[in-house]
Amino acid sequence: MKCTMCGPGAGCTGCPIGADFYLGESLADLGVGDRAVIQRLDAPRGADLRKLLALGLLPGVEVEIERRWPAVVLRIGRAQLALDAELAEAVLVARAA
Numbered sequence: 001m002k003c004t005m006c007g008p009g010a011g012c013t014g015c016p017i018g019a020d021f022y023l024g025e026s027l028a029d030l031g032v033g034d035r036a037v038i039q040r041l042d043a044p045r046g047a048d049l050r051k052l053l054a055l056g057l058l059p060g061v062e063v064e065i066e067r068r069w070p071a072v073v074l075r076i077g078r079a080q081l082a083l084d085a086e087l088a089e090a091v092l093v094a095r096a097a
Helices: 048-054 085-089
Strands: 035-041 062-067 072-076 080-083 089-096
Touching: 035 048, 048 072, 048 085, 048 089
Parallel strands: none
Antiparallel strands: 035 062, 035 089, 062 072, 072 080
């Protein structure tokens, strides 16, 4: 996690100034076996956003990383999805407890 106020590795769970300053991790930042809850989709192109939504990647959905190469492979429930690095960067998450 990184906070634009405190810097990377500060251990922040959110910015004390405001939620807009807090930058969450993306799926691309997670390792194999990590679980997280999708917080936001940050796809710059409309086509990418529509693709993520069609795959079921919605805020509040919990995912688990199964593989990182040659694509980021994740599990949602019983479904398994593969995303390229660019799409994985567009999915902002919070690690699950």
